Amino acid sequence: MDSSNRSFIFFVAFQCAFLFGSQAFILKHHPNYTDIISVVRKALPRDSFEFYDFKIGSYNALVDPKFHLNYHENTTALSIFMIPRVFEESFVPYLCETGPCAFNNSWTKFTKYYMTKIQMKLWEELSYYIPDKGILYPPHMLGPRHPTILVETAGHVAGGAYYYQRKDITDDPWPKNKTIYGVNIHPLYGGWFYIGPVIILEDVTCPFQEEMGSKDVLIDEAKKIELxxxxxxxxxxxxxxxxxxxxxxxxxxxxxxxxxxxxxxxKWVAKYHDKHCPKE
Structure with missing residues (x-):
């Protein structure tokens, strides 16, 4: 049995144990924050992903109460970014390995593949368990106009990419009844990136965690309006x-x-797979 199969079986067995009687052991284990970050970093290819940490309280302070995350204010969370080379360096290898099963809802399945990898690695190396409910995917909805997570705000609070919004414009040039959607800009990649899930590290609280905040790369208000x-x-x-x-x-x-x-x-993914993935 190869290592990937052993890891999968181990993870499934762990989930069953968690659901049917091993909760006490798991919930009492609080690994070091630095160790968790190290494992997450190893699980995500550096040429494809970035991640930034933030405190739940900082996120809740910026969003409407109906979007608040129900965790202690000092609970740490991670905002996951997919950067420009993720398609060639990680998505395509995943597609070639997975085959037709990945054709439909390909990006969702690709994202969950790597989030599951993080869950597995954290459990295998640190005995730290992140339940599925602790990973908040965009654009999953709790109800009409109620996403589980506002990833744009999370990415902004975490310091990954500044979130430019209408409310930040002093001299508003638009009609009052016109909807203006905000957008994040990365300091290196501009708009060429994707903000993915947020991972809640439920048992990890960092009351003295320093939050840098996102860099405002558009100092001139005219440039913000242009954006x-x-x-x-x-x-x-x-x-x-x-x-x-x-x-x-x-x-x-x-x-x-x-x-x-x-x-x-x-259909595009299926065609791309047939053209670029080696035949067995």
Whole structure:
């Protein structure tokens, strides 16, 4: 039996044990925060992912009470970012290994693959368990207009990418009844990245954790207005992503993937797989 199969069986057995009687042991184990971060870093390819930590209280302070996360204010969470090379370096290898099972809802399955990997590694190396409910995926909804997590705010609070919103504009140029959606900008990649899930480290509290906050890379208000106009009015031309000079962006194939929707994306992924993945 290879190591991947052993890991999978071990993880399934652990979940069963947790559900049927081993809760006391698991909940009493509180590993070191630094050790957790080290394991997460090893589980995620550096050329594909970034992650940033924040305190639940800092997130709750910025969102409407109906979006509050019901954890202690000093509980630590991680905001997961997928950066420009994630498609070529991680998604494609995953697609080739998984095959047709990954064609439908491919990005969701790819994301969950790596979140499950984090869960497994933390348990195997530190005996630290993150339940499925502790991983909040976008855009999962609790109800109409009620996402489980506002990933844009989480990414902003965590210091990964500044969240530009209408409320930050002093001289508002838009009609009062016009909806203006906000957007995050990464200091290196501009808009060429994706904010993924938030992982709650439920038993890890860091009351003295230093939070840097996201870097405002658009000091000039006119530039912020330009960004919001581009994102809200001309988002399909992708110009908003290059509001700053970037170090990396998406390949044509990765952008085509994102610009293909619904059943069309499933067919696109199947065609891409047949063309680029080695035949057995």
């Amino acid at each position: 919001l106009n581009l994102f809200n009015e001309e988002w399909q031309n992708q110009k908003w992503r290059d509001i700053i000079c970037v170090t990396k962006n998406y390949t044509e194939e990765y952008l085509e993937y994102w610009m293909t929707y619904g059943e069309g994306r499933t």
